[in-house]
Amino acid sequence: MSVRRVVVVGAGFGGLTSALLLAKKGFEVTIVEKNSEPGGRARVWQEKGFTFDMGPSWYLMPEVFDNFFETIGRKRSDYYQLQRINPGYRVYFGEGEKVEITADVSQTLALFESFQAGGAARLRKYLDIARYEYEVAMREFMDVDYRSLLQFMNRKMLVEGLKLHVFEKLDRYVARFFTDRRAQQILEYATVFLGSSPHDTPAMYSLMSHLDMEQGIFYPDGGLGKVVDTLVELCGEFGVEIVTGEPVTKVRTENSLAKAVVTPQGEYTADLFVMNADYHHVEQDLLRPGERNYSESWWSRKTLAPTLMMMYLGVNKRVPELLHHNLSFTAQWEKHFDSIFKNPAWPENPNIYVSCTSRTDPTVAPEGCENLVLLVPLAPGLDETDREAYADAILAQFEELAGVSLRNNLLVKRVYAGSDYLKDYNAYKGSALGLSHTLLQTAIFRPSMRNKNLKNLFYTGQYTHPGIGVPMAFIGSKILAAAVGEP
Numbered sequence: 001m002s003v004r005r006v007v008v009v010g011a012g013f014g015g016l017t018s019a020l021l022l023a024k025k026g027f028e029v030t031i032v033e034k035n036s037e038p039g040g041r042a043r044v045w046q047e048k049g050f051t052f053d054m055g056p057s058w059y060l061m062p063e064v065f066d067n068f069f070e071t072i073g074r075k076r077s078d079y080y081q082l083q084r085i086n087p088g089y090r091v092y093f094g095e096g097e098k099v100e101i102t103a104d105v106s107q108t109l110a111l112f113e114s115f116q117a118g119g120a121a122r123l124r125k126y127l128d129i130a131r132y133e134y135e136v137a138m139r140e141f142m143d144v145d146y147r148s149l150l151q152f153m154n155r156k157m158l159v160e161g162l163k164l165h166v167f168e169k170l171d172r173y174v175a176r177f178f179t180d181r182r183a184q185q186i187l188e189y190a191t192v193f194l195g196s197s198p199h200d201t202p203a204m205y206s207l208m209s210h211l212d213m214e215q216g217i218f219y220p221d222g223g224l225g226k227v228v229d230t231l232v233e234l235c236g237e238f239g240v241e242i243v244t245g246e247p248v249t250k251v252r253t254e255n256s257l258a259k260a261v262v263t264p265q266g267e268y269t270a271d272l273f274v275m276n277a278d279y280h281h282v283e284q285d286l287l288r289p290g291e292r293n294y295s296e297s298w299w300s301r302k303t304l305a306p307t308l309m310m311m312y313l314g315v316n317k318r319v320p321e322l323l324h325h326n327l328s329f330t331a332q333w334e335k336h337f338d339s340i341f342k343n344p345a346w347p348e349n350p351n352i353y354v355s356c357t358s359r360t361d362p363t364v365a366p367e368g369c370e371n372l373v374l375l376v377p378l379a380p381g382l383d384e385t386d387r388e389a390y391a392d393a394i395l396a397q398f399e400e401l402a403g404v405s406l407r408n409n410l411l412v413k414r415v416y417a418g419s420d421y422l423k424d425y426n427a428y429k430g431s432a433l434g435l436s437h438t439l440l441q442t443a444i445f446r447p448s449m450r451n452k453n454l455k456n457l458f459y460t461g462q463y464t465h466p467g468i469g470v471p472m473a474f475i476g477s478k479i480l481a482a483a484v485g486e487p
């Protein structure tokens, strides 16, 4: 009997894109989501006329999104428009120093020349290698369905891997090009997007600088939430049913096959199951021990990606001093990463990211107001008793750095951190991003897309290859859809 019905657990980007690709193939698909709205970590929160993208705000790798739309026979531009953010972002280094990365690479080269003599030529070389790494990664490694170690540890991988600097760490690699702290920080910060520290991330991920400095940082009109809305609209067009507000509490199994997912309201039977909910939660809470791929002790040995302390702020005035994306880099760079990955603690003087999408898009804040989202990467699992006071102190720190006054103008303020990720997404230890991209948690070493004990149960989303990030979730679902075959 051919497989026809699919249940997807979770309506994050991984779940929505898998559902659409499988529906396009002819499967009948139902998504079961615990929260009252779809989008997962990319949900939108609205309050007093302000709209906040709760999660992602950098739309990178636009061709991945466009390819997805083509695969399902649609055109992205029929659903939402993109604009390139320019300047892409501003960086505050403290003591009044700030720089901007613009869409004009020659300006970025000049900026790096001002950091250190010869910096322009060095950055040009760095970016040329980054482009090469990106092209090879996209062509050879990104959408591979890794099933055996041989696919990874072979001659080709060794040869290409050396060229791609897979076996070198990013901080050392960057230090070979630049001695200036500011140059190093700009090139290393991208590892935060990968849930890693520059000290532990393969240098291949220097390709991220090609994305932000050369390909560009984009904004979908309406924000990242518009992408979620579009996928939901497409689900309607493709007959995908989305059930919200129903947490799956168990997977019912029989003879090495998943048969149904159980929720407090009933159960959903299917021939094939795609788990987009956090991997650890699915395995430890929804499956029985003999049905899991990995044990609790396996998980305890993994390097977890940070959680994120977020502040969603509605401000009753315009803040022209800020750009759409703003970063503040601390001189205590390593100390902040150590507080996440080595000695978990609330960092005293952390790196801070602030987005202000109302600088670009007037629809996301009431007239004359701005919506700000402040983000600080943190170790997962910290005691959060004093988190409100900590958040206020960080906001004060940012006000001073950026020379803006915000605290007396707040109409909306919400702090969101690790325990919220745990409650809202069943996130392992409250991690916002899942598993770090260390070498031993990349490609074949990421958790498997297939359940080895239940032949009809698969996983999708940021835990599986290729990993963290919105475009990665789209690519992961493409790999999954190819692997499950036809209905």
Ligand SMILES: Cc1cc2nc3c(=O)[nH]c(=O)nc-3n(C[C@H](O)[C@H](O)[C@H](O)COP(=O)(O)OP(=O)(O)OC[C@H]3O[C@@H](n4cnc5c(N)ncnc54)[C@H](O)[C@@H]3O)c2cc1C
Residues within 6 Å of the ligand: 009, 010, 011, 012, 013, 014, 015, 032, 033, 034, 035, 038, 039, 040, 041, 042, 054, 055, 056, 057, 058, 059, 060, 246, 247, 248, 249, 276, 277, 278, 281, 308, 310, 375, 424, 425, 426, 432, 433, 460, 461, 462, 463, 467, 468, 469, 470, 471, 473
């Ligand atoms: C604050 C933040 C900023 C980020 N910034 C960027 C960025 O700028 N650019 C970028 O590309 N990426 C960014 N990322 C990463 C990116 O957002 C994620 O990698 C991606 O959205 C993860 O999608 P997912 O489908 O894997 O998981 P999720 O979005 O978490 O989806 C999983 C879904 O499963 C549901 N679920 C869990 N348990 C159950 C259950 N028992 N029953 C039913 N449903 C369940 C959850 O509610 C959730 O909806 C950011 C992430 C965060 C948190």
